[in-house]
Amino acid sequence: MGELLAALVRAVGADYVLTAPEDMAPFLTDWRGRYHGDALAVVKPLTTAQVAEVVSICSRAGIAIVPQGGNTGLCGGATPLPGGRAVVLGLSRLDRIRALDTDNDTLCVDAGCTLAAVQHAAAAADRLFPLALASEGSCLIGGNLSTNAGGVQVLRYGNARELVLGLEVVLPDGRVWNGLRGLRKDNTGYDLKQLFIGAEGTLGVITAAVLKLFPAIRSRATAWVAVPDPQSAVRLLGLLRSHCGDRVSAFEIIGRSALELVLEHIPAARNPLPRMAPWAVLVELSDAAADAALEAKLLEVLSLGGEQGLVEDAAIAASIVQAQALWTLRESISEAQRIEGLSIKHDVAVPVSRIPEFLERAGAALHRVWPEVRIVAFGHIGDGNLHFNLSKPDAADNAAFIERTPEANRIVHDLVTGLGGSISAEHGLGQLKRDEILRYKSAVEMDMMRTIKQAFDPRGLMNPGKLLQLERQDTGAAVG
Amino acid sequence: MGELLAALVRAVGADYVLTAPEDMAPFLTDWRGRYHGDALAVVKPLTTAQVAEVVSICSRAGIAIVPQGGNTGLCGGATPLPGGRAVVLGLSRLDRIRALDTDNDTLCVDAGCTLAAVQHAAAAADRLFPLALASEGSCLIGGNLSTNAGGVQVLRYGNARELVLGLEVVLPDGRVWNGLRGLRKDNTGYDLKQLFIGAEGTLGVITAAVLKLFPAIRSRATAWVAVPDPQSAVRLLGLLRSHCGDRVSAFEIIGRSALELVLEHIPAARNPLPRMAPWAVLVELSDAAADAALEAKLLEVLSLGGEQGLVEDAAIAASIVQAQALWTLRESISEAQRIEGLSIKHDVAVPVSRIPEFLERAGAALHRVWPEVRIVAFGHIGDGNLHFNLSKPDAADNAAFIERTPEANRIVHDLVTGLGGSISAEHGLGQLKRDEILRYKSAVEMDMMRTIKQAFDPRGLMNPGKLLQLERQDTGAAVG
Known part of the structure; x- marks a missing residue:
């Protein structure tokens, strides 16, 4: 134990090996206070080489590693287990924007950059990095990739997985895999990066990524649309996509009770329409062209929807401020629920x-x-x-x-x-649904997942007890 | 051997177990005649259950399996090795369109559907399945997925990998993994389908897939653009994307010598421009909206490109026939080269x-x-x-x-x-580049690939000798 800490201090410096309970506390609890765990130390490396050294040290000592990004997850995936002899690997100091290539529309970043920092680096180059979520100011891109984050623009741009061209990963034995290719096409064997995206840190530690950039958005139209029922919302989506294609960049549904909670608990909130509808849809069209005339297009399709009985009423935002107010309604639902x-x-x-x-x-x-x-x-x-x-x-x-x-x-x-669905669409399994999923995935699928885990991390040292367990009865807490 | 064949006949019927040399011949050579191999039999199952039964039989007997789709590959990935005791698994009889869901924009298909059949099924539902390649009339979608096919619309829609939501796979031991989910978001563990896409049949046999559909294209504009050099082409692409976003659905470059070969050897071909330029670019804009006015947009950006010295001359197609003629120039290059x-x-x-x-x-x-x-x-x-x-x-x-x-x-x-590139962008490794890649991939990456192969197919029975070898010195030919 003393030897382990000494080795960690040699690897990253004494200032970055936290062992005092008060220093470690923020890393041992998730932000909602649902999960609490224990650790031997919280280690904060500065570089990929330091991450590799820390992982090597832990691997040799048989000590579990819990990678942690911005600690904004909802399923306990970044919180160590109680009673565990684990090291928490805090990645926030790996925060460099490594390289921008505008002709290739790529950005290479350290895993510890906040999502907002990545978005800003793209915007500064007149590009869009489209991943967007509530916690973007504090979540780290490495965590976004490790959980295959979703958010409000998946409809148009896909999940985090679709936004990655290359990865750098420290493997469970401390070796570094440099897969930082910025290629749209590369068919030279298994697409290894896919293994680590969405793996919640159970197969290795993502330390850097090459991300796709998109043309900056120069036109936008936003509307709040009252629809009679969810079926009408689905039909309206089809109508919009057939007329506007991928300009449909967001299509969110809000049930009446959700809107009521927002109107009750969020001070500035007001219903954009004169009457409460059973369901509302927040639609956004966006375009790289500055002269895309999207309001006219949106109005045209909503009128068509009205004729087909899909739309009861609609308010199209007349300004950026109005559009932002519509988005604020949507984004305040969780907060309103919390207050309620x-x-x-x-x-x-x-x-x-x-x-x-x-x-x-x-x-x-x-x-x-x-x-x-x-x-x-x-x-x-x-x-x-x-x-x-x-x-x-x-x-x-x-x-x-x-x-x-x-x-x-x-x-x-x-x-x-x-209905052929998923019990965790965008938040992952973490601790929360690790056992729940056993009820729903086939034995074949669980076996395939364990085969991968076993192959890459046979001793179960990478984020034990999250996503899956190597042995069902093993709590993962006693590893090491 | 007799016992094996008897079991295969019981599984799929005598008509679908080919053993006569003349019956097997088309399956034992690739279409370009570059690769030749041997097999104990060519087996043609009708259903996933039959595929599973065939794989089980071979697995128990320790006989290698070579999955084969339309046999249109360019790297020998679907041809058995010479002297090998393998069974070729022909998948063309699995040719059902299983389910169409227009509200979900998905199509579930058997692996043995031709790419053209998939495209047609989408078009019949007023949707687009955007994968498009020269061999689309004969290649099978299972082969497209197993090789992560590219083609001419990757710029806009991604490779085959990006077009898949779910897979059904027969694993090397004959078990069936049903991962046929039609979900845009599903974060319940490792994304297993990614393993099999681009794996060239070395980890299992893809038997069905849920594919993404897109809005049908209703506007299109096509131009042949003379540019002074490749750097200008890259800059023009940036200009187009910043003005037109993802409406840029194709951007192909054609060197002068390639155009000259086409003009020499392809009877109807003519240069769309009065002079030969050092480089030409074939640009296509497309849009789901019927009134997208893409010609005007394209003209505007090309004019801007002209002002910046990026464009020497350009011909915008005035009709579908003219657009097709431009595409024919591009698509005739391989044929012209062959004649030359x-x-x-x-x-x-x-x-x-x-x-x-x-x-x-x-x-x-x-x-x-x-x-x-x-x-x-x-x-x-x-x-x-x-x-x-x-x-x-x-x-x-x-x-x-x-x-x-x-x-x-x-x-x-x-x-x-x-330059950070790939030696096989879209054609895969197959036999052709299996050893060449060893020079260029890091030892860590090759080791990770072997780890996966070892975990899923420890006896090396799935398409041996393709993509990678479990042991470098093993030719794969003697398996079984």
Whole structure:
């Protein structure tokens, strides 16, 4: 133990090996305070070489490593397990923008850059890096890639996975894989970077990436659209895509109860339309051309939607300020829910075509066993991704409400799976759904996942207890 | 052996187990006649269950399996090795379009559908499946996915990999993995489908896929543009993308010598411009909107390019027939080269920004050692992908010319690698580059690839001798 710490200090310097409980505390709890763990030390390397050295030291000592980015995850993936003899590897000091290539539309960055820093570096070069999420000011790009983050522009640009051309990874034995290629085409064997994207740090530590850049956006049109039901929203999406193609850059659905919570709890919020509709859709069109006349296009398609009974009313933002106000409504839902009280959250996906059926059946099934529960549904309907949350009934006490989480999960997750969906659309498995997923993935698929884990990290030292366990009964906590 | 054949006959029926040399012959040679191999039988299952049964039988008997789609590959990836005791698994009878979901923009297809059949199924639903290549009438979608095919629309839509949401795969032990999810977001563990895409059948047999569909294209503008040099082409691409975003759906470069060969050997071909330019670019803009006014947009950007000295002259197609004629020029280059005589071909990629440097340095280095060789360069410059081919000097004899292939490869591949590029941009490794790649991939990367192969196919029964060898000295031919 003393020898381990001494080796770590030699690798990164004494200032960057934290062992005092008060220094380690922020790294041992997730930001929502749901998960708490223990560690021998928090180590903060500055370079890839230092990461490799730290991983080598831990590997030789048989000590587990928990990579941590901005610690903004929702599933406990970056929090060490309780009682574990692990080292937390904090990556925030790897924060260099390594290289910009505008002719190749690529940006090479250290894993410890914040997402906002990456976005800014792209914008400064008159380019767009389209990944965008609520925590972009504090989450780190390495964490975004390790969790294959989603966000509000997936419909147009894909998940984090689709935005990566190359990776640099420190493997579980401390070797460095330099896969930092900035190529759109490279068919020279297995696409190794795919293994590490979305692996939640269980196969290695992402230390740098080559990211795709896109043309900067110069035209935008945003509307808040009242629709009678989710089926109309799905049809409207089809209409928009057939007329506007990939200019449809966001298509978010907001259930009435979600909007009501925002109007109640968020001071400046107001309904963009004169009446409350059962469902609203936030649509955004965007274009690299400065003269794209998107408002006219949006108005045209919404009129067409009106004729087909898909649209009840709509407000098109007349200014950037108005557009921002519409987005603020959408982005305030989580905060409004938090103010309202406890909720049981589900981050699920189904095929877009099955969204209406999912909403109807999930609502009915829940209300059958739990008549008073309030359903707050919203999300990225264009990606088939819903945040399907249950708010505490006014009269219920907190403990009794939370106690019903497994029952609610069972109803929602069984239904999602029956519709060909996913029980974790964009937040990952982490600790939260590590065991829940065993119910839904086939034995063949779990076996394939364990085969990969076993091949790359046979001793289970990389982020143990997250995403999957090598042995089902192993808690991962005692590794080392 | 008799027992094996009897089991295979029980699995798929006697009509679909070919053993007569004349029946097997088409499956034992690639279409260009470069590779020849041997097999115990060619087996043609009808369903995934039959594929699984065949793989199980072979696995139990320790017999290698060579999956084969349309047999249109360029690197010998679908041809069994000479002297090998392998079974060729012909997948063309798995040819059902399984399901179309227009609201979800997905199409589920058997692996044995031709690419053209997939394109047609999409078009019939007023959608686009954008993968497009010369062999689309005969190549099978399973082969496209197994080789991560590229083609002419990668710039806008990505490689085959980017077009897949789900896969069904028969694993090397005969188990079936059903990963046929049609989800845009699914973060429930390792993204297993990525393993099999581009793996050239070395990890399992793709039997079905859920593919992404896109809005149908309703506007298109096409131009043939003379540019002074490759650097101007790269700058013009940047200009186009900043003004038109992803409406730039193709951006192909054609060197003067390539155009000259086409004009000489292809009867109807004529230069769209009054003078021969050193380089030409074929640009296509496309849009889902019917009223996108793309010609005007294209003209505007080309004028701007002219002002900046990037464009010498341009012809914008005034009709679909004219546009097709421009594409025919581009697509006839390979045929013109074939008529002209032998060539040494390179399918390479570098970052788009390095294309000018690559062309200059590769040309200079080759002419230094081989002054009379003719360089025929063209390709998907928007993806950084060049087909950099050497045509036989008029006076040279065939054998002497071909003998210099390794020397030419060394010059081109060393340079490509030095520029951060790939020695196989879109055609894969197969047999052709299986050993060549050992020179260019790091030991760490080769080791990672072998780790995956070892984990999923420890006995090396899946398409042995292609892409990589488990042991370097093992030819794969003697398996079983």
